[in-house]
Amino acid sequence: GSHREALVAKLDAYFDGGHHDMGNAPGFHIPYLYLYAGAPEKTQERVRDLLARHFAATPGGLPGNDDAGATSAWYVFSALGLYPIAPGCDVLLLGSPLFPCAEIFLEPNFYPGGSFVIEAPGASDENRYVQSAELNGAPLPRPWIRHADVVAGGCLVLTMGPAPSTWGSRPEDAPPS
Secondary structure (H helix, E strand, C coil): CHHHHHHHHHHHHHHHHCCCCCHHHCCCCCHHHHHHHHCCHHHHHHHHHHHHCCCCCCCCCCCCCHHHHHHHHHHHHHHEEEEECCCCCCEEEEEECCEEEEHHHHHHHHCCCCCCECCCCCCCCCCCEEEEEECCCCECCCEEHHHHHHHHHHHHHHECCCCCCCCCCCCCCCCCC
16 A cells, blocks of 8 residues: 555665664664565665675674674674564564574573574575565465564574565565554
8 A cells, every 4th residue: 555655665765865874773673664564575675785784794893882782683683584673572573584594592491492493595695585484384474473483493484586576565464563
C-alpha cells in the first residue's frame, strides 16, 4: 500500500541524503525499518553497505564512540544477519549475514538448546540478498524470528543470491510492531 511505499521513500531520502550517522547509537535500528515496509532487500543493501563503509580491522575501524559496546554489538548482530529491534522486544529481524556459516553457542545452564546455527551458503558481497529461508527445516516466509527460536537451539538457513527477491515482502510478513 501507499503507507509502505511512503516509508521506503522516506528511508531512501534519509540514507541517500547522507543523514545516517553510523556513530549515533539511537539510529542503529533505522536500516532495519525497511522490513516493516515490505522491502527486506533495502535492509540487506543498506546494512551491507554500512558494514563495508564504516567498519574495518584498523585502529579507527569503529565509527564514533563504541558506547559501552553498542557499536560493536551492532556490527556483530548485523554480521550474523540478526538484529534485536528494541530492548524488551523478543523479535530478531533478519538481514544479510556476512558469513556462510556462524554458530551461537548457548550457555547450557540457561539455554539447554546447545547452539543456534545460521547458514547462508554462498553469502558474499555479490550474494547479499536472501532468496528464501528455513527455520529448523520448515519454510520461513518472513524476515524475522523470535528470541525463543534462537535460545531453543536449531538452525536458520538463508538461501542467498545476487539479486533482490520477493522473500519477506508481503504485508503479512512484516515484523510485529
